[in-house]
Amino acid sequence: MKTAAAITPSPATANAPAPAPALPLRHLLVPFDFSESARQTVTAAVALARPAGARITLLYVLPVTLPADIAHVSVVLDNRKLLAHAREQLAAFARSAIPAEIPVDIQVAEGGPYHEINAIARALGTDLIVIGTRGLSGVKHLVLGSTAERVVRHAPCPVLTWHISAAATTPTTPEPPATAPAGAFQHLLVPVDFSPANDEALRHAVRIATIFGSHITLLHVIEPPPYPEWGYAHLTRRDEGLKQAARLKLATLSADLQRRGCTVNPVRVTTGDADSQICRMAGELHASLVVIATHGHSALAQMFLGGTAERVLRHAPCPVLVVRAKTA
Numbered sequence: 001m002k003t004a005a006a007i008t009p010s011p012a013t014a015n016a017p018a019p020a021p022a023l024p025l026r027h028l029l030v031p032f033d034f035s036e037s038a039r040q041t042v043t044a045a046v047a048l049a050r051p052a053g054a055r056i057t058l059l060y061v062l063p064v065t066l067p068a069d070i071a072h073v074s075v076v077l078d079n080r081k082l083l084a085h086a087r088e089q090l091a092a093f094a095r096s097a098i099p100a101e102i103p104v105d106i107q108v109a110e111g112g113p114y115h116e117i118n119a120i121a122r123a124l125g126t127d128l129i130v131i132g133t134r135g136l137s138g139v140k141h142l143v144l145g146s147t148a149e150r151v152v153r154h155a156p157c158p159v160l161t162w163h164i165s166a167a168a169t170t171p172t173t174p175e176p177p178a179t180a181p182a183g184a185f186q187h188l189l190v191p192v193d194f195s196p197a198n199d200e201a202l203r204h205a206v207r208i209a210t211i212f213g214s215h216i217t218l219l220h221v222i223e224p225p226p227y228p229e230w231g232y233a234h235l236t237r238r239d240e241g242l243k244q245a246a247r248l249k250l251a252t253l254s255a256d257l258q259r260r261g262c263t264v265n266p267v268r269v270t271t272g273d274a275d276s277q278i279c280r281m282a283g284e285l286h287a288s289l290v291v292i293a294t295h296g297h298s299a300l301a302q303m304f305l306g307g308t309a310e311r312v313l314r315h316a317p318c319p320v321l322v323v324r325a326k327t328a
Contacts, residue, residue, distance in 0.1 A: 024052075024127065024207070025048065025049075025052040025054050025127050025128065025207055025211065026052075026053075026054050026055065026127055027054060027055045027056075027057065027124060027125065027126045027127050027128075028045050028048060028049055028054055028055070028056050028057070028126065028127065028128050028129075028130055029057050029059060029117070029120065029121045029124065029126040029128070029129045029130070030042055030045045030056060030057065030058050030059065030129075030130045030131075031059050031060075031061065031113070031117050031129070031131050031147075031151075032058045032059060032060055032090060032093075033060065034060075034086075034089065034093075037132045038132055039093075039097065040132065040162070041130055041131065041132040041162045042056075042058070042097060042098065044130055044160070044162045044184065044319070045130040046098060046099065046102065047184045047185065048128070048130070048160075048185070048208075048211070049102050050099060050101070050102060051211050051212065052211050054102075054127070055102070055103040055104070055105065056098065056102055056103070056104050056105070057104075057105040057106075057107055057120075057124060057126065058090050058093075058094055058104065058105070058106055058107070059107045059108070059109065059116075059117060059120055060083075060086045060087075060090055060107070060108045060109075061108075061109050061110070061111065061112075061113040061116045061117065062079060062082055062083055062086065062108070062109070062110045063110075063111075063112070063113065064110050064111045064112065079110060083108045083110060086108050087106055087108045090106050090108070091106050094106065107120060113147045114147045114150035114151045114154070117129065117131075117147075117151050117155075118151060118154050118155050118156060121155060121156055121157055122156040126157055127157055127158075128157060128158050128159070128160060129151060129155055129157060129158070129159045129160070130159075130160045130162060131147075131148055131151055131159060131160070131161060131162065132148075132161075132162050132163075133148055133161045133162065133163050133313070148161060149310070149313075152294075152313070152322050155324070157324075158204055158321055158322060158323045158324065159321070159322045160319060160320075160321045160322075161313055161319060161320050161321075161322065162319050163316070163317075163318065163319050163320075184212075184288060185208050185211075185212045185214055185288055185289055186212060186213075186214050186215070186288050187214065187215055187217065187285065187286060187287050187288045187289070188205050188208060188209060188214050188215070188216045188217070188287065188288070188289050188290075188291055189216075189217050189219060189278070189281060189282050189285060189287035189289070189290045189291070190202060190205050190216060190217070190218055190219065190290075190291045190292075191219045191220070191221065191274070191278050191290070191292055191312075192218055192219070192220055192250070192253065193220065193221075193274075194220070194246075194249055195293075195325075196325065197293035197294070197325035198253075198293055199325075200293055200323045200324070200325050200326060201291050201292060201293040201323045201325075202253070202256075202257070202291075204291055204321060204323050205257075205262075205291045206257065206260050206262060208289070208291070208321075209257075209262045209263070210260075210261065210262075213263070214262075214263075214288075214289075215262075215263040215264065215265055216257060216262055216263070216264050216265065217264075217265040217266075217267070217268060217281075217285055217287070218250050218253055218254060218257075218264070218267045218268070219267075219268045219269075219270070219277075219278065219281055220246040220249075220250060220267075220268070220269050220270075221269075221270055221271070221272065221273075221274040221277045221278065222239055222242045222243065222246065222269065222270070222271045223271070223272070223273060223274055224239075224271065224272070239271055243269045243271075246269045247267060247269055250267035250269070251267065254267060265285075268281060268285075274308045275308045275311035275312050275315070276311075276315075278290065278292070278308070278312050278316070279311075279312060279315045279316050279317065282316050282317055282318055283317045287318050288318055288319070289318060289319050289320070289321055290312060290316050290318060290319070290320045290321070291320075291321045291323065292308075292309055292312055292320060292321070292322060292323065293309075293323050293324075293325050294309050294322055294323065294324050294325060309322060
């Protein structure tokens with residue numbers, strides 16, 4: 001089984017020891033259902049795998065069919081034929097659409113899609129799952145609550161949710177080799193709340209920035225209290241103090257990223273609901289990727305998204321990399 005390298009926490013101050021190297025990107029798992037949106041997701045995976053020298057595993061999951069009685073045994077036999085056919089078609093797609101220099105593996109499975117995706121990711125020791133947020137359902141913006149959300153909630157590794165272009169059309173035959181989308185991964189927006197969860201998100205941001213020469217914008221959102229103790233008139237003074245403290249902390253993080261060789265934009269501090277501000281800033285700054293941790297001060301216990309991370313996944317105008325914070 002392939003295992004991820006252990007990385008020590010990043011330094012918190014300018015006088016700390018030299019920062020740990022960025023996490024490697026060696027193996028990507030891409031669930032594939034033969035839809036045009038899945039083909040676009042493969043293009044995104046290729047954009048990551050090619051410069052990183054990573055391997056791609058394409059996975060097709062056939063939903064399990066349980067026969068009610070002996071009369072339905074033929075359904076199970078037909079599923080075996082479907083899996084064999086899917087393997088052949090997946091291999092043919094890989095040969096035509098993925099550049100020859102990228103190693104590709106083919107996997108087919110039968111069962112619950114999210115369960116099989118996460119089980120195979122765990123068995124293979126993959127570093128990243130790349131999954132589209134629009135599939136055969138044709139929902140314009142997938143309301144996460146099906147396969148994609150469950151994959152994100154329970155995945156053993158980070159998950160890149162790739163927003164599928166609304167202009168998707170029927171693919172050509174044969175498939176042209178996949179190429180990186182214009183501007184892919186060039187501007188990373190990383191929301192931070194100064195919790196330990198941010199360490200993982202920042203390490204993965206550094207990994208992508210190292211591969212693509214991306215520039216990084218750090219964002220902190222100050223959320224207003226629901227019932228201010230002394231009334232709303234005092235919020236302006238409170239927010240100014242919090243903003244000043246946040247800028248100082250962000251400056252320390254920026255210096256750390258610069259020591260790692262990253263290009264860092266001026267930090268951003270804003271007020272309001274965290275999810276709406278993250279999505280707004282992603283749009284205003286033309287971010288190509290949001291890198292967000294799944295818990296911290298938002299208390300997303302046991303990977304039940306239900307809060308900021310889930311709403312960002314649903315409404316961000318760009319792809320989102322969801323990073324699970326390590327537990328003690």
